[in-house]
Amino acid sequence: MKRVLKKVTGIIMAAAFAVSALSVAKVDAKATAAINANQEYKLTLGYDEKAEYTFVTQPDCTTSVTACIVGGSSNTGFAWMKITVDYCKYDSVYVDNEKGAASTGTFVFAPGKTATLTFNSSNVGTKKTIDIAFTVNSTPVSNLEKEGNNSPNSATKIKLNKTYNGVVSYADSDTDWYVFKAPKTGKYKFYVVNTMTDGGKSVWCHGYKSKTKNDSDFSAYLTAGDGWKNSKKIKLKKGKKYYIKFSSTGHKAVPVQIRVKKVK
Numbered sequence: 001m002k003r004v005l006k007k008v009t010g011i012i013m014a015a016a017f018a019v020s021a022l023s024v025a026k027v028d029a030k031a032t033a034a035i036n037a038n039q040e041y042k043l044t045l046g047y048d049e050k051a052e053y054t055f056v057t058q059p060d061c062t063t064s065v066t067a068c069i070v071g072g073s074s075n076t077g078f079a080w081m082k083i084t085v086d087y088c089k090y091d092s093v094y095v096d097n098e099k100g101a102a103s104t105g106t107f108v109f110a111p112g113k114t115a116t117l118t119f120n121s122s123n124v125g126t127k128k129t130i131d132i133a134f135t136v137n138s139t140p141v142s143n144l145e146k147e148g149n150n151s152p153n154s155a156t157k158i159k160l161n162k163t164y165n166g167v168v169s170y171a172d173s174d175t176d177w178y179v180f181k182a183p184k185t186g187k188y189k190f191y192v193v194n195t196m197t198d199g200g201k202s203v204w205c206h207g208y209k210s211k212t213k214n215d216s217d218f219s220a221y222l223t224a225g226d227g228w229k230n231s232k233k234i235k236l237k238k239g240k241k242y243y244i245k246f247s248s249t250g251h252k253a254v255p256v257q258i259r260v261k262k263v264k
Contacts, residue, residue, distance in 0.1 A: 035117075037063075037138035044072065044131050045079060045121035052118050057085070058138045059111035062167065067119075067134035068101040077124030079132060083107075085115045090171040091252055095119075095132060105253030106139075108167045110147040141165050145176055152211035152243050155179035163259045168203045170248040178244040180260050182236035190231040190244060191259050196224035201251040207231055208243035215242075221249075222256065233263055 032052045035041055043051050057063055067081055078096035082089060083104050091104040109115065117136065124130055145166035149156045155177035158164050166176050182188065192205045200223070207218030218231040236242060246256055 032116075035136065037061075037136045040133055040135045042070070042131060042133050043119065044129050045077075045119060045124065046129050047121070047124050047126050049121045049124075050118065052116060054114050054116050055136050057109040057111055057113040057115055060142075060144050061138045061140050062106045062108055062144070063115070064104050064106040064137045064139075065117060065134060066101055066103045066137060067095045067132055069095060069097050069130050070133045071131035072124075072129040074124045074128035074130050077128060077130040078122055079130065080118075080120045080122065081134070082118045082120075083115060084118070085109055085113050088172050090169065094122075105169070106167060106255065107169055107171075107253055108145055108147050145178070149177050150175050152177050152179065152208070152245075155243060157181070158244075158258065158260060160260060160262060163257050166246065166256050166258070168246045168248050168254045168256060170250050170252055174248050176246045176256075178246075178258055180242050180244075182238055182240050182242070184262075185236070185238045187233040187235050187263050188242070189233060189261050189263050190218070190242075191228050191261070192220055192222060192230070192244070192246075193228045193257050194222035194224055194226065195255045195257055199224050201254045202249045203251075203254045203256060204247045204249060205229075205256075206245050206247070207234075208245060210241075211243065222254075224254075 032054060035053045035055050037055055037058060065083055078094050080092060080094050082092040090107055093102050093104055095102040143162055143164045145156045148154060158178050158180050168174050168176055194203060202223040205220045205222055207215035209215050220229040244258055
């Protein structure tokens with residue numbers, strides 16, 4: 001009987017030790033929750049607390065996140081808000097009372113990707129909280145680039161007299177390619193613009209006569225507020241393809257537009 005009792009006691013103590021170990025290893029973070037785009041959510045964060053959410057990127061839409069502190073017992077607390085896709089951090093901004101609403105950059109992702117949105121509280125104070133309201137903004141945009149158009153083989157196709165939209169980001173070493181196939185033999189002009197009007201952000205744009213041959217006659221450094229820039233007249237035979245490449249200069253999210261016109 002004593003041997004049995006010792007054995008049972010040993011099992012109970014081992015189980016108690018395991019539970020204790022699990023309790024010590026517990027991370028102060030809220031469970032990951034799936035959320036929808038274009039719907040406001042609210043969360044409460046305490047001292048050094050983390051909350052994580054996931055959402056699915058939508059087709060033909062730009063994506064950004066806005067957030068603001070709307071209450072809580074802490075007057076000094078703020079939170080870091082981070083957005084990642086495929087383990088790549090696209091943006092990280094902080095949300096506090098003094099700045100009002102905070103927003104990430106606006107990005108274009110391939111549809112169907114699982115994006116992760118993370119909040120980490122800071123300077124909240126023990127037994128204090130902050131309340132945050134946030135929204136994932138998924139905005140439909142006509143003639144939007146088709147990610148991933150990061151190479152000439154996957155370039156977004158463009159047509160005459162239509163304006164196409166895209167976003168160039170440094171986060172994933174983004175390069176965005178577009179391709180135009182001449183419907184008729186003739187002369188064409190390509191027009192490109194950085195649609196930001198201030199802030200100093202910029203992108204490079206280069207023309208390509210083929211997938212690998214750069215057109216030395218067409219390159220443009222597009223800075224916010226510079227307006228539209230255009231190529232010289234480019235002669236193309238019917239069915240000939242011409243490529244345009246946008247590349248990052250180190251800024252997190254720069255919106256651009258491109259269009260092509262037939263000229264005499």
